Amino acid sequence: MGKHGLLTAFKKYRFFFLVILLVFVLAGCGGNNTPIDSSSTGFFDHYFVYTFSLLIKKIASLFQGNYGIAIVLITIIIRFVLMPFFIRQSKNSKDSQKKMAVMKPEMDEIQKKYKGKSSTEDQLSMQRELSEVYKKHDFNPVKMAVGCLPLIIQMPILLGFYYAIMRTPEIAEHSFLWFSLGETDILFVVFAVLIYYLQARVSLIGMDETQRKQMAVMSFISPIMIGVVSLNAPAALPLYWAVGGMFMIVQTLIIKKYVH
Template sequence: MEKRSVFTFFKKYGFIAIILLIFLAGCSGNINEPIDEQTTGFFNHYFVYNFSLLIKFLAKLFNGSYGLSIIIITLLIRLAVMPFMLKQTRSSLEMQDKMKDIKPEMDEIQKKYKGKKDKESQTKMQQEMMALYQKHNFNPLASFAGCLPMLIQFPILIGFYYAIRRTPEIAAHEFLWTNLGQQDMILTITAVVIYFIQSKVSLIGLDEQQRKQMAIMGYISPIMIGVISLNAPAALPLYWTVGGVFIIFQTLISKRMYLKHKKSLETK
């Protein structure tokens, strides 16, 4: 049986963790209260407030376009964490390939000790599993490092999220067809569709069992985005739409880079 841990859960449901942290962070204060230099709290002062200043600064550079400011900052954030995400994806794909190679032998070992719960049998099974890992140069603890890019993004994404909600100037401006301070059904639907596509793209290259395990995210993420967007100003689904499109291309690029790297190794 596959061993589960908080890290396994985090890798599979990292996006949900982001959303939960967003709401948990919101419990500490009024998420609709305007942010300024007098606002107390370390996170508010050093993350939310500075993002709010950056939003207003870029908006002034682009003739008061807060929509364009949000798009630019979103892309800058995604570009900043992209090297970490590419490394994470490559590491994840390498782990998946190695797991495919060693799974038959793992199944044999587990079958050999099935039903044997005594300490001696369990110790022998662990020793054989460790020998198998060494044989294939497989480190199951390496998956823990895959959580790092997600952890790095937390304060950045959450800070930007609250800066959008707590910068009142945004609500007074329009972008394209919508008022950024009001709910917008078109942007909400767009964000939902984009994240549904993104979830499907993330399944490319996975085997059938992995696809089934991850399939639920193809529905949970878009639904959560939709529910939140329906009760939020249009600036938020705009932010998620831009970020989602970037993630789609980032995922496609990282998977293609890995396949190219894998083929080059096989030809050597």
């Protein structure tokens, strides 16, 4: 059960793993903050970062140079584009969990049957019997393992927008709400951290007590890491995090209520 439990946890809480992976990447690669322009080389810089930078400038120009509104709108657009992936994966996850619940007694019996038997022949026999159970219930464990692949594919989009914010110098020259987009604002950092903490807690709604205890630590990891990165970045970044986090709260509530 250990392997299947790990796969289930990885798939069910893939959003948190993605956030943590993103934050690690951003923290480790934050040194490249040179302004992005048409002369920037490299596939990622030219087709992702520069494209998002142009989009930020274009939308800001539609709102009298308000780069804060541009960041908010693009963040929401990106989240809407990515939302079908989350909905589909959530549905697949629920289907897999239902099948696992039905299969569990049979799997437990098989594992009990081969408990303490470590020979290659016994292990192969156990795997064959487990495979028969999977086939009987039309369950594909590999599908669970690759269920996060669409989210990994989305990373260039999220990273491209992040670096566009960090490497578009015009953003730092403007303000939004009460803060300068080019300077660290402690109050807004705290706000972004609270939003992601709330998002993490919302994701625990509907879980049984065991699952809630297992995943409670995730409620603290991603907000803390986001806070650490944001404390060393201009306020435009936590604005991006906060808007994305609020969208994810609404999306999570919708999925939990309507996706079965």
